[in-house]
Amino acid sequence: MVNKSQKLKDQDFGFTCSFVLGAVQTPVEKDYYNQALNVLVNSFLRKTHFINPQGDKVIMKQRVLLKEDYDIFHFWNLSQRLGIKVKIGKFSPYFPHGRHLHLYGDMIELATGSRKMPSSVCSADCGPGFRRFWKEGMSVCCFVCSPCPENEISNETNMDQCVNCPYYQYANIEHNKCIQKDVTFLSYEDQMGMVLALIAFCFSAFTTVVLWVFVKHHDTPIVRANNRLLSYVLLMSLMFCFLCSFFFIGHPNKATCVLQQITFGIVFTVAVSTILAKTITVVLAFKVTDPGRRLRNFLLSGAPNYIIPICSLIQCILCAIWLAVSPPFVDIDAHSEHGHIIIVCNKGSVSVFYCVLGYLACLALGSFTVAFFAKNLPDTFNEAKFLTFSMLVFCSVWVTFLPVYHSTKGKVMVAVEIFSILASSAGMLGCIFVPKIYIILIRPDINSIQKVRKK
Structure with missing residues (x-):
């Protein structure tokens, strides 16, 4: 159990986890951010020492192999003398590789009092008409927005791939919608x-x-x-x-x-x-x-x-x-x-x-x-x-x-x-x-x- 006696305050830790999760939009991103949070929690736990409920002093050395499961709690301050300790996640080395940390996003409350996850400050969202892709050497939370190619659209935010319009439709100028093509031929009205x-x-x-x-x-x-x-x-x-x-x-x-x-x-x-x-x-x-x-x-x-x-x-x-x-x-x-x-x-x-x-x-x-x-x-x-x-x-x-x-x-x-x-x-x-x-x-x-x- 992680408590307030630790050198890193739980609210700061909760804010850090919430901040990273705020950029999660797709399953691919969630994998990337889980890996990042895994590294963060490993670093946090290995440098922390505390007294467990049995009165034993626990020292998390950097080179000690973790075999225990850890519950992560967050304190909600309802008033000056009243607070609630809420379980917001779990860390286990027995989880699949890269997914040792599991957080309950709906149970996390930021220091501002809001539960809405903040968006990433590394890259702005790619709106409709654009697709995002990652360049070599970039962080997992950073990406580049590129306009959709000709006759392809994206009608959602942060789409990884643009979608081709059917042959009987064509993409509009903004590349966010397919428009019906006009049927024509060499007619007498032409x-x-x-x-x-x-x-x-x-x-x-x-x-x-x-x-x-x-x-x-x-x-x-x-x-x-x-x-x-x-x-x-x-x-x-x-x-x-x-x-x-x-x-x-x-x-x-x-x-x-x-x-x-x-x-x-x-x-x-x-x-x-x-x-x-x-x-x-x-x-x-x-x-x-x-x-x-x-x-x-x-x-x-x-x-x-x-x-x-x-x-x-x-x-x-x-x-x-x-x-x-x-x-x-x-x-x-x-x-x-x-x-x-x-x-x-x-x-x-x-x-x-x-x-x-x-x-x-x-x-x-x-x-x-x-x-x-x-x-x-x-x-x-x-x-x-x-x-x-x-x-x-x-x-x-x-x-x-x-x-x-x-x-x-x-x-x-x-x-x-x-x-x-x-x-x-x-x-x-x-x-x-x-x-x-x-x-x-x-x-x-x-x-x-x-x-x-x-x-």
Whole structure:
């Protein structure tokens, strides 16, 4: 039993124990502070001597091995002549290592008369939004506060670890609360989506007008010179190229995700293969001079027109493989834009997607090569030069598309793909048909049989 005859007053000892325990907030801290108090009590007991109730003098030498249990008491002074001795803890060498001292915190009253444990004066508390950690060489009651990393929070005081926010939430600026992310996609209400939809509608309407002009003036030399049927097929395929952009705008679902990629691959294959057929027709028309040659029969039979269904069939097979292996599906992008969950269409099998683009690129390169060699052939309405420029624009757009597409994310990635579709389609429409529309509507004097016979 420890009494007032000791050199260290019990109130000072109680205050010291209470002070150390005041910093205890978590089980980890309690272990640290129990170890500290264990050292303190050992030092206190070994330097103390007193008379036990049997009248024996007890001297606690520093090197004497402790084998006894000790109760720790504290005197509560209720008045000048009245006090109560209260057991506030126990010290035993038989307790687990580092936990020899056990104090009853709710029974300790400080010298100030309050039972509230004081906080540590070594380090201030780490509030919400921060985590604490210990550096090497620091005392057990000292720590450092560090802000939570990105998208992690701490909503309590003196947390050792920050907590990650779920993928559908993000951390606020103070990093003490997770906030629900906004679901977004490239919609018609979005300014970027609205502009792209308006451009696609205007180009498709202009293509319809061009088709109507060609049908109305189908007997004029400039329309007949380069195979009217192929011109009609090319104009309709370009119109569908513009319209397929609408599959990329709006809330994605399983149907639109499949249609936007399949439609894009097929209609562009029809357009490019039509240009290839028109280019081959121009070349054969100048190479065939002998009426008895087989090439003349090949040209008159309309065999070049079969290039379109053959090339389109190959692309359809690739698209069917795409759908069978791993079709496009609806996916979410929770990392591209802070505070937003973007609903996008995942390509599914990326390898098949690039096979579709690669096949389309081969057709475009073949059309450009044939048209380039035929661009200087003499003729009144030779469109090989215009076909060459159209394929040059087409190839330039899609070569630029790949690096830009992979360097963007979220809605911008979808917008880049729509812009590439519109730009390449507009390039073919402008290079091939705008000069002809100019002659049909503005210079009808050039578009006459007499003028052609003179040339």
